[in-house]
Amino acid sequence: MGLLSDPNRRRALITLLTRLNAPICVVCYMAGVAWFMGLAFEPFTLRTYMSENAMGSTMVEERFPAGERALATGREFAAHKRKAGGMPVDWLVKTLQARGLEVFTQRFSRTLPFPDENKERYMVKGTNVYGILRAPRAPRTEALVLSAPCSPGENNNQAVGLLLGLAQYFRNQIYWAKDIIFLVNEHDLIGMQAWLEGYHHTNTTGMDWSPLQGRGGSIQAALSLELSSDVVTSLDLVLEGLNGQLPNLDLANLFYAFCQKIGVLCTIQGKLQRNDWDSVSGYSHAVQTMMLMVMKQASGRPWGDHGLFLRYHIEAASIKGINSFRQYKTDTTTIGRLLEGMYRKLNNLLERLHQSYFFYLMPSLSHFVSIGYYMPAFGLLAAILFMRALDLWVQLTAPPLPPEEGAAHVKQSSPGVLSVLTPLVISHVTGAALYALPIHFQQVAVEHFPVSETEAVVLTAIAVYTAGLALPHNTHRYKTLHGWRVLKLVAVLYLAVLLGCTALINFSLGFILALTLVPIAAFVTPHVPKVLSAFVLVFLSPACTLLFSVFFFQELQEVPVSFQEGWMLFLSVISQGILDHSLYGSLVYPLISLLVYPCWLLFWNILFWN
Amino acid sequence: MKLPVLFLIFATHFLSGTAHIGKNVGNFFSSQHTNNWAVLVCTSRFWFNYRHVANTLSVYRSVKRLGIPDSHIVLMLADDMACNHRNPKPATVFSHKNMELNVYGDDVEVDYRGYEVTVENFLRVLTGRLPPSTPRSKRLLSDDRSNILIYLTGHGGNGFLKFQDSEEISNVELADAFEQMWQKRRYNELLFIIDTCQGASMYERFYSPNLMALASSQVGEDSLSHQPDLAIGVHLMDRYTFYLLEFLEDIHPASKTNMNDLFKVCPKSQCVSTPGHRTDLFLRDPGSVLITDFFGSVRKVEITTDAINLTEPIEQKQDIAVSEEQEKVQYSYTDQLPVSEIIHQKPKQKDWHPPDGFILGLWTLILLVFFRAYGIKHLKHIF
Numbered sequence: 001m002g003l004l005s006d007p008n009r010r011r012a013l014i015t016l017l018t019r020l021n022a023p024i025c026v027v028c029y030m031a032g033v034a035w036f037m038g039l040a041f042e043p044f045t046l047r048t049y050m051s052e053n054a055m056g057s058t059m060v061e062e063r064f065p066a067g068e069r070a071l072a073t074g075r076e077f078a079a080h081k082r083k084a085g086g087m088p089v090d091w092l093v094k095t096l097q098a099r100g101l102e103v104f105t106q107r108f109s110r111t112l113p114f115p116d117e118n119k120e121r122y123m124v125k126g127t128n129v130y131g132i133l134r135a136p137r138a139p140r141t142e143a144l145v146l147s148a149p150c151s152p153g154e155n156n157n158q159a160v161g162l163l164l165g166l167a168q169y170f171r172n173q174i175y176w177a178k179d180i181i182f183l184v185n186e187h188d189l190i191g192m193q194a195w196l197e198g199y200h201h202t203n204t205t206g207m208d209w210s211p212l213q214g215r216g217g218s219i220q221a222a223l224s225l226e227l228s229s230d231v232v233t234s235l236d237l238v239l240e241g242l243n244g245q246l247p248n249l250d251l252a253n254l255f256y257a258f259c260q261k262i263g264v265l266c267t268i269q270g271k272l273q274r275n276d277w278d279s280v281s282g283y284s285h286a287v288q289t290m291m292l293m294v295m296k297q298a299s300g301r302p303w304g305d306h307g308l309f310l311r312y313h314i315e316a317a318s319i320k321g322i323n324s325f326r327q328y329k330t331d332t333t334t335i336g337r338l339l340e341g342m343y344r345k346l347n348n349l350l351e352r353l354h355q356s357y358f359f360y361l362m363p364s365l366s367h368f369v370s371i372g373y374y375m376p377a378f379g380l381l382a383a384i385l386f387m388r389a390l391d392l393w394v395q396l397t398a399p400p401l402p403p404e405e406g407a408a409h410v411k412q413s414s415p416g417v418l419s420v421l422t423p424l425v426i427s428h429v430t431g432a433a434l435y436a437l438p439i440h441f442q443q444v445a446v447e448h449f450p451v452s453e454t455e456a457v458v459l460t461a462i463a464v465y466t467a468g469l470a471l472p473h474n475t476h477r478y479k480t481l482h483g484w485r486v487l488k489l490v491a492v493l494y495l496a497v498l499l500g501c502t503a504l505i506n507f508s509l510g511f512i513l514a515l516t517l518v519p520i521a522a523f524v525t526p527h528v529p530k531v532l533s534a535f536v537l538v539f540l541s542p543a544c545t546l547l548f549s550v551f552f553f554q555e556l557q558e559v560p561v562s563f564q565e566g567w568m569l570f571l572s573v574i575s576q577g578i579l580d581h582s583l584y585g586s587l588v589y590p591l592i593s594l595l596v597y598p599c600w601l602l603f604w605n606i607l608f609w610n
Numbered sequence: 611m612k613l614p615v616l617f618l619i620f621a622t623h624f625l626s627g628t629a630h631i632g633k634n635v636g637n638f639f640s641s642q643h644t645n646n647w648a649v650l651v652c653t654s655r656f657w658f659n660y661r662h663v664a665n666t667l668s669v670y671r672s673v674k675r676l677g678i679p680d681s682h683i684v685l686m687l688a689d690d691m692a693c694n695h696r697n698p699k700p701a702t703v704f705s706h707k708n709m710e711l712n713v714y715g716d717d718v719e720v721d722y723r724g725y726e727v728t729v730e731n732f733l734r735v736l737t738g739r740l741p742p743s744t745p746r747s748k749r750l751l752s753d754d755r756s757n758i759l760i761y762l763t764g765h766g767g768n769g770f771l772k773f774q775d776s777e778e779i780s781n782v783e784l785a786d787a788f789e790q791m792w793q794k795r796r797y798n799e800l801l802f803i804i805d806t807c808q809g810a811s812m813y814e815r816f817y818s819p820n821l822m823a824l825a826s827s828q829v830g831e832d833s834l835s836h837q838p839d840l841a842i843g844v845h846l847m848d849r850y851t852f853y854l855l856e857f858l859e860d861i862h863p864a865s866k867t868n869m870n871d872l873f874k875v876c877p878k879s880q881c882v883s884t885p886g887h888r889t890d891l892f893l894r895d896p897g898s899v900l901i902t903d904f905f906g907s908v909r910k911v912e913i914t915t916d917a918i919n920l921t922e923p924i925e926q927k928q929d930i931a932v933s934e935e936q937e938k939v940q941y942s943y944t945d946q947l948p949v950s951e952i953i954h955q956k957p958k959q960k961d962w963h964p965p966d967g968f969i970l971g972l973w974t975l976i977l978l979v980f981f982r983a984y985g986i987k988h989l990k991h992i993f
Binding site for chain 2: 053054060061135136137138174175176177344345347348
């Protein structure tokens with residue numbers, strides 16, 4: 001008879017499973033972590049290569065001459081910006097028109113749910129200015145976008161100057177097959193969101209904007225430029241977008257290919273490439289770069305103005321100019337030539353970029369790890385959950401133990417749906433409260449406590465989080481001695497599905513949550529020592545994971561912080577998460593509050609079952 | 611005294627000259643063709659396949675320069691590079707970098723353009739099976755005394771050539787098309803040149819007589835492109851056709867260069883791939899075949915010594931009186947593609963024959979085993 005249908009064999013298999021369950025889980029966890037750490041080891045990665053045939057190699061001749069003139073335009077822009085106290089709309093419109101583009105503006109306004117203390121804004125009103133360079137001979141069906149943000153103070157003036165210089169140079173060429181849109185957006189991401197929503201006729205975030213008068217066709221690719229100094233020492237590429245979405249790897253390959261051709265120093269995550277992969281320091285450098293990318297992707301924030309394009313299936317990246325203390329400097333003309341080369345190659349595209357990977361991690365700019373290589377790390381962690389679920393299933397269907405007292409005997413046979421449903425409902429209601437209460441009750445909190453609105457929101461969130469720990473989750477009537485097994489089975493499967501779906505969309509977020517939640521799911525039962533496990537559970541809860549991630553992120557960027565600063569940073573991260581959700585539709589905060597936190601509460605409930 | 615000697619010298623010179631002329635006349639008719647045709651095909655589209663269009667146009671240019679008129683050239687280009695939006699020099703197609711040579715010119719006559727370049731159209735052109743509405747410029751009106759040059763370029767593989775990203779022609783189809791041409795007496799001799807990756811696979815299956823074939827690479831090798839132009843941003847030519855063009859630029863209509871020199875074009879040191887050629891189906895020795903036999907259009911003249919009387923009127927044939935008794939001659943189409951002769955199929959059996967012994971034996975075995983295992987009582991469940 002077959003392996004599973006033979007009762008003797010089945011029993012043997014089941015006893016093996018039950019006996020070895022804990023060791024297998026530990027081994028799987030170690031293997032998962034080791035696999036993840038091994039991803040940055042260079043022999044396990046692949047070199048990047050251009051997949052798109054139409055873009056071919058970097059064989060174009062870049063002839064952009066006007067770097068100095070671009071800087072002068074940037075200085076003019078800065079002067080007008082200071083005079084206007086914001087975006088110098090009229091000057092920009094006049095300048096773009098003088099360069100022969102079709103110029104349009106868009107007004108937008110938005111009241112944030114609570115003041116943003118990082119960027120110091122609450123009621124935001126602004127204007128986007130954009131000019132369209134029509135392709136000389138092509139129909140207006142496709143477009144490329146080059147954008148530079150209008151930032152307060154002295155930031156990004158050179159970026160706008162270079163944008164205007166490139167606009168003038170591009171206008172004189174006849175080989176453009178797509179329209180090129182030069183966009184200067186105000187209030188960085190909010191302005192970009194308004195422009196994109198207007199361009200695609202959608203309104204997902206409730207912003208108020210005027211419709212766009214001019215349009216260019218379907219956007220194939222976009223680049224966002226951030227340049228705040230006259231000379232740079234290196235160019236940094238930023239890929240992570242909203243909800244951890246990444247542009248097609250071909251865009252990064254294109255950037256790297258041109259960097260090598262022109263001879264500009266290029267970095268990713270602000271870290272240079274190293275050649276000594278077999279030494280410890282070289283390997284740790286690669287791990288640091290990869291972990292930075294993982295952290296940034298897990299946060300779900302757009303890390304550059306490009307991050308909002310990705311949602312519309314437009315491949316976009318941000319290029320930041322960095323001026324550090326290095327001997328070899330690159331001037332604006334060279335940066336202009338790099339951008340010119342990239343745009344000429346993007347001009348050759350016939351379809352959207354789709355030949356290369358959409359899901360990848362980059363331990364350095366010239367190496368990458370694709371989804372097929374990094375998913376097994378998560379799979380090993382998810383396997384632990386399935387092992388636990390099998391174990392519980394076996395225990396549940398095992399013949400019942402002899403009753404200890406007569407009273408408990410009746411309850412044992414059927415744990416009942418209600419004993420599982422009640423904790424589920426209560427945890428999810430708590431999660432909904434965590435999602436909705438902070439913003440709704442900020443006014444009430446401000447009236448009663450001497451805090452600002454932002455602090456009120458964040459502290460309400462933390463308060464609801466902590467209050468959830470103290471809620472009674474069940475009534476005695478429906479609790480059975482062994483009903484916790486059913487609840488744990490449900491919780492483990494729920495966590496597995498949740499983490500699996502998260503890892504598919506945003507691998508970094510799924511993996512980090514799995515790292516902390518899977519051990520909880522594996523070991524928690526009512527029979528482990530209560531105080532110690534309660535402590536461990538809180539230690540591994542999503543909020544503390546976030547706190548440690550904040551410290552870790554600062555360490556990785558080589559800007560370590562003290563505990564006070566870290567705590568302040570943690571509070572601001574929570575407020576940014578809530579703001580991102582209401583402003584741009586980021587899904588991290590709803591995911592954590594509505595799904596992950598209730599799941600964690602279920603395990604808390606199991607711990608305190610008796 | 612001097613005069614007769616001079617006269618003798620002149621006479622011997624003249625006689626030997628005439629003897630020479632006689633020999634030349636003999637050579638003159640050795641190829642037996644009277645007209646030349648060329649079918650030049652570029653099968654790829656898209657901007658990054660600029661070089662395939664440039665390849666075809668450079669062969670077109672050479673062929674035209676050597677005398678084949680546009681009416682005898684069928685030029686098929688799958689995409690328009692000269693007017694592509696990305697061309698920084700519109701209305702030009704360059705074959706040398708720094709824009710030395712514009713092969714597009716101002717008198718290009720493209721017969722099949724864009725989406726008209728399909729496998730079906732190509733085969734119809736070769737075999738002559740075109741709808742009656744097809745204009746003359748789109749037809750290959752060759753006869754049994756035509757020498758045809760066929761040049762194909764694009765992306766290919768082992769045994770196939772890709773047409774426009776959507777279909778392929780296989781080497782078997784091509785060989786069969788040439789056999790059809792032979793059977794319909796549509797060529798005297800045919801030179802086939804192909805410049806693609808693994809091009810030699812395309813001529814492996816030829817089986818018709820009087821075919822000579824050249825390819826830019828062997829099976830398993832890639833044909834490489836020659837040089838990019840940085841201002842235009844694409845590769846301009848493929849290596850084999852580049853060196854072929856350089857070779858052809860030295861040929862003029864009176865050249866005596868023969869095919870053996872053509873086989874030497876682009877050795878491995880220049881081409882990186884190994885060009886190949888096939889001459890076993892060709893009846894003449896390649897050394898006696900002139901390049902201009904295929905690439906040029908050298909008019910042949912037939913000299914006859916008989917006088918033709920043009921003064922007497924030609925007798926009219928008696929008009930057959932049209933009457934109702936005249937029977938209509940029944941016409942029927944000959945079998946255009948006698949498949950059974952080509953493929954040597956087994957003819958379909960019209961009447962039923964008892965099944966093969968093997969099948970019978972197998973079923974007997976099965977039945978025996980069944981009844982042995984389950985007993986004869988199951989028989990009633992079946993019937």
